[in-house]
Amino acid sequence: MSTVQRDIVIIGCGIFGAAIAWALGRRGMGHRVLIVDRQPAGSGATSRAAGLVTQVRTDPALQALAGETLAAIASLKSHFDEDVGCHAVGALHIGTLAQRPALEAMLAVCTAAGIQGQWQDKRQVLNQAPWLDAGAFDLATFFPDECYVDPYLLSSAYLRRAQQMGAVLRLGTGVAQITHDAGVVTGVALNDGTVLPARTVVNAAGAWSNLLSAPLGLPLPMAPVRSQYWITERASEFSPTGPIVFMTDIRAYARPEVGALLFGARESAPAVADPRELPEELQGYVFDAADPHGWANLAQAFDSLARYFPGIERTGIAHYITGPSNYTPDGQPIVGAFAAISGLLVASGCNGSGITYSAGVGRLIAELIGGETPFVNASRMDPARALHIDPFDPAFLQACAHARATKSTG
Numbered sequence: 001m002s003t004v005q006r007d008i009v010i011i012g013c014g015i016f017g018a019a020i021a022w023a024l025g026r027r028g029m030g031h032r033v034l035i036v037d038r039q040p041a042g043s044g045a046t047s048r049a050a051g052l053v054t055q056v057r058t059d060p061a062l063q064a065l066a067g068e069t070l071a072a073i074a075s076l077k078s079h080f081d082e083d084v085g086c087h088a089v090g091a092l093h094i095g096t097l098a099q100r101p102a103l104e105a106m107l108a109v110c111t112a113a114g115i116q117g118q119w120q121d122k123r124q125v126l127n128q129a130p131w132l133d134a135g136a137f138d139l140a141t142f143f144p145d146e147c148y149v150d151p152y153l154l155s156s157a158y159l160r161r162a163q164q165m166g167a168v169l170r171l172g173t174g175v176a177q178i179t180h181d182a183g184v185v186t187g188v189a190l191n192d193g194t195v196l197p198a199r200t201v202v203n204a205a206g207a208w209s210n211l212l213s214a215p216l217g218l219p220l221p222m223a224p225v226r227s228q229y230w231i232t233e234r235a236s237e238f239s240p241t242g243p244i245v246f247m248t249d250i251r252a253y254a255r256p257e258v259g260a261l262l263f264g265a266r267e268s269a270p271a272v273a274d275p276r277e278l279p280e281e282l283q284g285y286v287f288d289a290a291d292p293h294g295w296a297n298l299a300q301a302f303d304s305l306a307r308y309f310p311g312i313e314r315t316g317i318a319h320y321i322t323g324p325s326n327y328t329p330d331g332q333p334i335v336g337a338f339a340a341i342s343g344l345l346v347a348s349g350c351n352g353s354g355i356t357y358s359a360g361v362g363r364l365i366a367e368l369i370g371g372e373t374p375f376v377n378a379s380r381m382d383p384a385r386a387l388h389i390d391p392f393d394p395a396f397l398q399a400c401a402h403a404r405a406t407k408s409t410g
């Protein structure tokens with residue numbers, strides 16, 4: 001079958017597009033799949049992620065998406081010897097006495113869902129993460145199955161498997177528009193004028209998804225909000241095998257990074273972009289010209305971070321990584337089919353967790369395309385849940401930024 005005859009077109013080869021292609025391949029539909037990206041595969045938000053894969057969440061559907069990714073990582077290793085840079089170091093959630101009810105509730109929800117977790121005493125915590133200050137926290141829970149991966153390697157592994165099962169990747173030319181007729185999707189038109197007919201189109205264009213969806217009268221309730229993290233210089237107190245640490249009261253996290261510490265701290269007013277102003281190539285893109293490297297945000301979080309991690313006062317910052325994550329005001333991803341245009345599906349609205357959700361999103365979209373019963377209740381992820389919004393309205397953009405500012409660490 002030549003590329004133009006393929007009847008399932010996936011727009012975007014970030015981690016969502018690649019995971020969807022693999023899931024379709026596993027259901028015997030690989031030979032029908034064409035993935036189109038105007039940039040190199042995995043070069044959008046995916047290659048910028050911190051790579052945390054965290055199943056410890058209160059929402060059962062989101063837990064299930066994450067669980068699917070953990071299973072996929074294991075399967076990629078055991079069946080295909082794919083090394084995705086997985087560090088199965090577990091995650092500590094630490095807090096003060098005020099966080100006891102929240103920590104207790106999370107532990108109870110996760111235990112009920114079969115996710116391993118336990119209280120951890122302070123001495124053990126300090127053995128695991130000697131960079132922490134003993135006086136900063138009172139309580140800790142530990143979830144041994146949480147991990148972090150290299151997001152680019154995971155995305156590439158999904159893509160490689162998908163290609164082995166027949167999917168074809170077409171790079172270099174972007175999709176200009178999704179075409180439809182009488183309520184049925186007909187394909188995509190590329191920027192060079194090529195028309196690719198298709199019976200199914202999946203919009204997995206990341207931060208740019210609304211540029212294709214809104215013109216159809218199907219605005220997606222999300223906006224690209226600045227995500228960012230910093231990596232310190234190397235120091236002996238950072239064990240390469242130490243756990244991920246969520247500092248719940250200050251909504252910050254940290255994990256080892258080749259002898260250094262990678263950390264993120266949520267800011268009170270995150271920068272948000274109008275998606276129409278995002279360049280196709282993110283390299284060098286600055287969300288906020290007044291604070292291009294996030295120093296103002298770091299300064300804002302510095303005192304609370306220094307309480308947990310006094311070494312920050314003497315350890316230099318070696319790297320700063322930033323990129324867009326699509327936040328939704330309700331915190332739910334946007335995954336599913338549009339009733340208004342049959343054959344059109346979308347996978348976006350990652351809320352900073354697209355690596356974590358990736359294989360689950362892939363499976364869900366493939367099940368919907370294949371007419372199977374979805375493995376999760378995805379009703380809250382409905383792409384058409386807010387068709388009244390203007391996704392470019394500054395007030396809406398701020399609502400999405402607020403969603404990041406108030407997101408919990410779990």
Ligand SMILES: Cc1cc2nc3c(=O)[nH]c(=O)nc-3n(C[C@H](O)[C@H](O)[C@H](O)COP(=O)(O)OP(=O)(O)OC[C@H]3O[C@@H](n4cnc5c(N)ncnc54)[C@H](O)[C@@H]3O)c2cc1C
Binds near residue numbers: 209
């Ligand atoms: C700094 C940072 C840290 C993060 N940390 C984590 C983390 O620790 N854990 C986690 O789970 N998630 C994390 N995330 C979120 C995660 O990176 C995203 O959720 C995920 O990468 C989204 O994948 P995607 O495939 O939707 O988007 P992308 O990777 O951006 O892919 C979209 C693709 O679509 C293509 N495209 C767009 N428009 C068109 C068009 N018109 N035609 C053709 N192609 C098009 C783009 O070129 C791009 O390749 C982080 C994000 C950032 C920025």
